Amino acid sequence: MATMRSLIASARADRRAVVLPGAYDALSARLIEAAGFPAVYVTGAGLANSSLGAPDIGLVTVTEMRDHVARIADAVDVPLVVDADTGFGNAINMRRTVRLLERAGASALQIEDQVFPKKCGHFAGKAVIPADEMVQKIHAAVDARDNEDLVLIARTDARAVSTLDEALERADLYRQAGADVLFVEAPESEDELRRIGAHFDVPLVANMVEGGRTPLLSAEQLAELGYSLVLFANAALRVSQRAMTELLRELSTSGSTNALLGQMATWDERQEGVGKPFYDALEAKYSTKDHA
Helix, strand or coil, X not given: CCCHHHHHHHHHHHCCCEEEEEECCHHHHHHHHHCXXXXXXXXXXXXXHHHHCCCCCCCCCHHHHHHHHHHHHHHCCCCEEEECCCCCCCHXXXXXXXXXXXXXXXXXXXXXXXXCCCCCCCCCCCCECCHHHHHHHHHHHHHHCCCCCCEEEEEECHHHHCCHHHHHHHHHHHHHHCCCEEEECCCCCHHHHHHHHHHCCXXXXXXXXXXXCCCCCCHHHHHHXXXXXXXXXXXXXXXXXXXXXXXXXHHHHHCCCXXXXXXXXXXXXXXXXXXXXXXXXXXXXXXXXXXX
C-alpha cells in the first residue's frame, strides 16, 4: 500500500490532484476503496451527522473519533486522512490526539485553527485562535507523531473570519512550524482559489462543499491551480440521506419498497460490499468439520 506521503508526492510530480471522498462509516470507506480511490477522507462532520444525528459543531470527542478511525482502518487497506478538528483542545490535547489517532490507523491528520469547540468551515459564527497558539499546536503535533510518514495538514479558517490575506499569512506560519500540507478553508471565488494556489509551493487542499462558500471546480481544474488534494467530504453521506428519505417516503405512502428495488444494492452487491466472501473463506479455513 502506498503511503499518503508518497501519494501526495506523486500527485505533485504529475501535477494532478488526489480525490478524497469522505467516509462516514466503515461501509462507506469500503465502497470508496472498492471504487478505486487510493485514499479515504474520514470526515468529522460525517461522524457527527451519522453517529450523533447532530450538526458539525464540535460535539464529537477524541475517543469517539479514535474508535471510529480504528473501525475504518480495520475495514480498508488504503491510507486514511482523518479530520482531527482543533486537536480537541490546546497543544497538550493536540499531542494526545495525534498519538491516539496515529495508533488507530490515521495516515494523515487535518488540524485547524478554530476556537474549540469548532464549527463546520462553511457555517457562520466561527472564530479562530491566535496564530502563535496554532503554531505551538503544530509543534506539539510534529513532536507527538511516532512515524515520519504521518502527514500533518494545517487548516486555517481565517478567510471566513477576517481576510484572505490573513489566511495566507497564517498558512505561511503553519508551514514554517512543520505542517506538511496547507488547507485554506472556504475561499469564496475561483480567483481566490487561484491566488492561494499561486502563493504556495507546497501541497495544498481544496474542499468542495456542495452549497458552501467555495465554487465547485473539478479535480482537474484544481490541479491546474496548484492543489494536490481535493476533498468531497460529505457527498456520499448527502446522496445516501436523500436516497433514504425517498425510500422512507415511498414505504410510508405505499407500504412497499417494490417501486425502488432498482435503486437498491442487490442482495449480492450488499454482501460483496461488506466482504462476506472473505468471511466465508475464513469460516471454511477454520472449520472443524473436515477434522472430525
